[in-house]
Amino acid sequence: MKRLNVLLLLLLCCSIVRAENGYDLWLRYVPIKNKSLLLEYKKQIVSPVVLGTSATAAIARKELSVALLGLTGSSYLINSNINTSSVFIAGTVKSSAVLSALVTKEELNRIGNEGFIIKAKPGKTFITGNTDLAVLYGIFHYLRLLQTNQKVINLNVISIPKLKLRMLNHWDNLNRTVERGYAGFSIWDWHRLPTFIDQRYIDYARANASIGINAVALTNVNANSIILTPAYLEKVKKLADVFRPYGIKVFLTARFSSPIELGRLKTADPLDAIVQQWWTAKANEIYSLIPDFGGFLVKANSEGQPGPQDYKRTHADGANMLANAVAPHKGIVIWRAFVYAAENPVDRHMQANDDFVPLDGKFNSNVMVQVKNGAIDFMPREPFHPLFGAMPKTPLMMEFQVTQEYLGQATNWVFLAPLFKEVLDSDTYAKGKGSTVAKVIDGSLDDHTLTGMTGVANIGNDINWTGHPMAQANWYALGRLAWDYNITSDTIADEWLRMTFSNDAAFVKSTKQIMLRTREIMVDYMNPIGLHHIMATGHHYGPGPWVSNLNRPEWNPVYYHKADSVGIGFNRTASGSNAIGQYHPEARKQWENISTCNEKYLLWFHHASWNHKMKSGRSVWNELVYRYYTGADSVKWMKQEWLKQQSKIDAQRFNDVSMLLDTQLEEAKWWRNACLLYFQTFSKQPIPSNYEQPDKTLDYYKSLRFPFAPGN
Ligand code: BDP
Numbered sequence: 001m002k003r004l005n006v007l008l009l010l011l012l013c014c015s016i017v018r019a020e021n022g023y024d025l026w027l028r029y030v031p032i033k034n035k036s037l038l039l040e041y042k043k044q045i046v047s048p049v050v051l052g053t054s055a056t057a058a059i060a061r062k063e064l065s066v067a068l069l070g071l072t073g074s075s076y077l078i079n080s081n082i083n084t085s086s087v088f089i090a091g092t093v094k095s096s097a098v099l100s101a102l103v104t105k106e107e108l109n110r111i112g113n114e115g116f117i118i119k120a121k122p123g124k125t126f127i128t129g130n131t132d133l134a135v136l137y138g139i140f141h142y143l144r145l146l147q148t149n150q151k152v153i154n155l156n157v158i159s160i161p162k163l164k165l166r167m168l169n170h171w172d173n174l175n176r177t178v179e180r181g182y183a184g185f186s187i188w189d190w191h192r193l194p195t196f197i198d199q200r201y202i203d204y205a206r207a208n209a210s211i212g213i214n215a216v217a218l219t220n221v222n223a224n225s226i227i228l229t230p231a232y233l234e235k236v237k238k239l240a241d242v243f244r245p246y247g248i249k250v251f252l253t254a255r256f257s258s259p260i261e262l263g264r265l266k267t268a269d270p271l272d273a274i275v276q277q278w279w280t281a282k283a284n285e286i287y288s289l290i291p292d293f294g295g296f297l298v299k300a301n302s303e304g305q306p307g308p309q310d311y312k313r314t315h316a317d318g319a320n321m322l323a324n325a326v327a328p329h330k331g332i333v334i335w336r337a338f339v340y341a342a343e344n345p346v347d348r349h350m351q352a353n354d355d356f357v358p359l360d361g362k363f364n365s366n367v368m369v370q371v372k373n374g375a376i377d378f379m380p381r382e383p384f385h386p387l388f389g390a391m392p393k394t395p396l397m398m399e400f401q402v403t404q405e406y407l408g409q410a411t412n413w414v415f416l417a418p419l420f421k422e423v424l425d426s427d428t429y430a431k432g433k434g435s436t437v438a439k440v441i442d443g444s445l446d447d448h449t450l451t452g453m454t455g456v457a458n459i460g461n462d463i464n465w466t467g468h469p470m471a472q473a474n475w476y477a478l479g480r481l482a483w484d485y486n487i488t489s490d491t492i493a494d495e496w497l498r499m500t501f502s503n504d505a506a507f508v509k510s511t512k513q514i515m516l517r518t519r520e521i522m523v524d525y526m527n528p529i530g531l532h533h534i535m536a537t538g539h540h541y542g543p544g545p546w547v548s549n550l551n552r553p554e555w556n557p558v559y560y561h562k563a564d565s566v567g568i569g570f571n572r573t574a575s576g577s578n579a580i581g582q583y584h585p586e587a588r589k590q591w592e593n594i595s596t597c598n599e600k601y602l603l604w605f606h607h608a609s610w611n612h613k614m615k616s617g618r619s620v621w622n623e624l625v626y627r628y629y630t631g632a633d634s635v636k637w638m639k640q641e642w643l644k645q646q647s648k649i650d651a652q653r654f655n656d657v658s659m660l661l662d663t664q665l666e667e668a669k670w671w672r673n674a675c676l677l678y679f680q681t682f683s684k685q686p687i688p689s690n691y692e693q694p695d696k697t698l699d700y701y702k703s704l705r706f707p708f709a710p711g712n
Helices: 002-017 035-044 055-072 105-111 132-147 199-210 230-246 273-289 315-329 348-359 417-424 437-441 469-483 489-500 505-526 557-561 585-592 599-605 620-643 651-683 698-703
Strands: 088-092 116-121 124-129 155-159 165-169 215-217 249-253 295-298 332-336 367-372 396-401 452-456
Touching (some): 088 132, 105 155, 116 132, 124 132, 165 469, 215 452, 315 332, 315 367, 417 469, 417 489, 452 469, 469 489, 489 505, 505 620, 505 651, 585 599
Parallel strands (some): 165 215, 215 249, 249 295, 332 367
Antiparallel strands (some): 116 155
16 A cells, blocks of 8 residues: 555656656646636536537547546546536537527628637536537637636637638658758658658647648648659648548649659640640549648749749749649649749849739639748848738738748747737738738738638657747747737737646746747847848858858848948838839838838838938947847846746756757847948947947858758
């Protein structure tokens, strides 16, 4: 007996001090500490029932049982039939009269296939929707309420996704390297598929379903046609089979020249009948394996990728050819607008609009054009892409980058929800005030039914999925905002912290404060007042504003900052490239005039003289100094605040974040010193003596090389 007790005690201790490696993401389901809440929850959840016979319903039952065991410490049998003691009932409206009586016809129409309804009063809880997937979403929502310790006695929730496609784009290569990936290798183990199903695929699908993500493109936009060969399609089918019950559709990237590479055709000309037949046959082959295949994602005529322009055809010609091939199967084509060409001397900022605006109205109805949030490239801060609002006849899909290619990669803690929201809330003025980017992509502004948002995934085979433990929040934020872009960054951070770490109020308050400031802090020490694309080239790790020797002009940082003896910044006004002219006149107003320009974008749109006076009273040079120093100092503040959290969370993740903050501080100082020393060669002005002076020379910073930086 004594030995048994000791054993039990040992077991208990192990579970308390269990190191957390982050694999469980925000689905940890740890015991609820608040006793009165726990009692409340237990009263609400008696003899829980999840109706339905589908694989999705089975998943919902399993999730509920795992979660309730973890959260309450009691094991629950989740019934699939209602009995007299059931007070917690989940299922589609069709599955039970009890549930259908709860909702009106109007509500059912409104919630569509994925929206859900939760109604609860003391001793009764109902979760329902039109499909088992909607019910699964409802259950995840309910579990989030429990995980974040919210009241569940009186609930009247109707939640409907604002966007139809809520997607992740994996830039994963078939050899398992991940372009711009900072979390290890690809989670797709192509070599061992289709026979070996890694548990990770299931855990991945579950995590996505918990935040409403319902589509994934498995492969790099810089595509390899081998993914379209029969052997690989068998592997893709296996992944699609795993993902299906979680409501996730699979897309593939289509290399435009595949008919030549795989079909041995002489051309990939989209207007060539044989090419069209090749794609039709390929689509038929895919759909015979994967009946609900989502469709193709295409990067064409950009950064050396093949495309229709190789045959003097337009992007619409290329997209429509593929769209015709998938249309009989209800598939869609997502065509990327991230295009620019080295041969084109026009400001890179303008090239996508130049190519795409004339094509508005020329795309088939099953084509979406996927537009990056800004016209250059996922910078720490960039104005919204001028295509938003400029193609009313075409459904535009938002592309964000969740992986932090330009935002500190593997080592910097940056919470991206504020960046995403800044873009979504931007006003295009396309149809008057209030024509936000969000309203462009949700279809409401121009009456589109195809709608979506994607994020370039930050997921790899690192044990914690995202490399930096805090980067999990960005995957989470993408899903939550694609479901409802009105959720605030504060709420997202709050939910995520509570579920991922702890409900301790002091912990949540301080750590949330850090999270909400991280993005501005990074902008300050990397790209203040509108600077952009001054990262080192190739791997984009660290600063490289001096780089000027690459063949393509727009691959050189000097192209973007244009520092000279007079000043710094890219004049994109009417007296310069006039990229600003691609925005609606009302939107332009905030940037057009150098003396009234929103200073966050000053050097984005203006070449400002070194002595130009900022609103702070400082000169541009002194403002740059101030920003770079404030940014780097703020990382010290992040570290100080974080150290206070030691007793609140598990040691492993606490230490991981602490060590990474040390690296982040070093990198912030590196950015600060390297950029200021370099820009100083033009401004010829000192770093005021009250600032700690750089301890290394500009030559030292220029000499640094990182041949094995990840993701390249
Ligand atoms: C750039 C990345 C490059 C991608 C490209 C794209 O550096 O690796 O292939 O975007 O989005 O930012 O196609």
